[in-house]
Amino acid sequence: MDTLKLDERIVEYAVYGGAVLGGGGGGWIEEGLRIGKLALEVGQPKLVSVESFADDDLFVTVAVVGAPAAPNKYVKPVHYVKALELVSSMTGKGVRALHTNENGGETTINGWFQSALSGVPVVDFACNGRAHPTGTMGSMNLTELPDYVSHQAAVGGRGEHYIEVGISGSLDHAASLVRKASVEAGGIVAVARNPVTAAYARANGAPGAISRAIAVGEAMLAHQGEAAIAAVATELGGKVIAAGEVTECQLETSGGFDAGLVRITDSGRAYEMTFWNEYMSLELDGERLATFPDLIMTLDMDTGRPVITAAVAQGQRLAVLVVPKEKLLLSTTMFNTKLLQPIEQIIHKPILSYL
Template sequence: MSRIKLTAELVEAAVLGGCVLGGGGGGSMEEGRKMAMLAVNLSSPELIDVEDLDENALLINVSAVGAPSAKDAYAEPIYYLRAIELVQKIEGIKIDGIISNEAGGLATVNGWLQAAMMGVPVVDAPSNGRAHPTGIMGAMGLHKIKEYKSIQAAVGGKKEKLTFTEVVVTGSLEKVATLIRAAAVQAGGFVAVARNPISCRYAKENAALGAVKQAINLGKEMIKAKEKGPKAVIDAVCDYLKGELIATGSIENVYLESIGGFDVGKVILEKDYEITFWNEYMTLEKKGERLATFPDLIMTLNADTGMPVTSAEIKAGQKIAVIKTKKENLILGAGMRDPNLFKACEEAVGKKIIGYVF
């Protein structure tokens, strides 16, 4: 058991380490810093372990859904709280803690503001310790419970642009996740989401316990290394995650499309290396030889600064370091243990994935 007061000093570590663990997705560090600083300036939310609450206490999952590169993506901080209010009102429940959906520059700290405003803790039991593309991957295995009814609320968009969207959807997890993704498209590319209340008992067995602290500790190592230069930061990431630096070079081409609320495409690094992505990086290959496959962590870092670069931010001409680490070095939730959930990844990027993972 542990209780950590979330302070301004921890914000940078959380967004830095979280962005690396996003593996190309998980939202931007800029948005994460803004949200987390609002939280710690408003109150003093605590990060606690799932064991610190009664096993029947209710946790709600918060996430951000959409295509990271969407130009009209917009969500005010209050939208994140509004989504939780909608779920509580319709279900007639009281939430005892907040859990994030995944890791990322925004995702790791998603929930801090809601916790500060509601006076409840952030619980270190996210759905996943890395970022993932589909909502069902972040459902911690709930899709396997036939009688389970998903409830999800989404809020996003600008009223002045007539893209403001607020929806609450219930039904099977797969259908609801599809409708929430469609809501993100209608909102301009992005929605704040609250969903699927679960008990602490369920989280203990299916969540990525300790993944928030892993992100914070990774970020601390990166911050310590910054004064020694970008190479030291990249080395610190590899050392902490037991990973390796695969290549350093200039990005030759980036192919990107926004399809159905997702960013999908590939990155070519000096002809030899190809990285495919579906929001998150899916595959890494050298001259056709597979080097890493999602949910292994594939990540790009700016070679001149050592700072993480997401798939939505990467541009042709950038000098990039590509790192990888095996999935065994990450803290993963139940959504990463079902081969059927990876079929959509294969279809999106046109690469074999399941055979490399399971």
């Protein structure tokens, strides 16, 4: 693929496939469909292969940052465009392509609306081929460059909670301030950040991540129910570990994140999953079965469609899909123990010892 013309069919594939690769996070399917179809109404976004760009061409990440379950969240398409305009003015150099920070129901189509309005293409690339909770996990290991100056712009909220901010500084500090801005804006902000060259992106991110999501969505939407779940497992090289009823679901939104646990009973056996936006661990009777960045995802047993952590409810019948990390398109950040270590304080379970 050099260039793929994006249409409504591709939007649906990308959103549903992206939701699976979101691993419980990555935003709401309904919002992804809405924004993707809106992009087609205002223009013609195109998806371009990462190999089509020169090494020194500049890429910019576009993303949504915050807690999907926040009750007062408010981000509109104009906010995405304003964030891109802000960060472009901060770089002093023309942006050649836009890309998402991660795969997810909303995040896979990050940049499509901005592309439709601006004419800047979307590149078939993500900072990470699966979703992740923190901004630094989507930074393509820029945290390891001592002199790197991060440029980030965040826009969101309404009324007295409207926020429009541009930040330049260390990556950790800028990401922390953007996360705080999401809280002040009601839960979520549209973000454009971290300009890098195409060469750096190829070496540290996930080339082909968007076409991977499209392939997963196409496999899923050709079927319903258990057949759809089986098709996704085959496409990704994963396995359904459990299928049963949600007997417990705990979720708390704090500091711009959703965190909690889900218990599913299958044939009398209780499977427990923790999550920090995305599912972090899967256990049975204390035995660890999967650990982030392995992909752990819940799908509705009746429809075969993805169910993100913010939408899980007691009494649902869900299947638990696991795809080993070795079969995913992952950023170099997924092997950076410094960036993964904070997960342990949130879920109160070991992560690093399972990597």
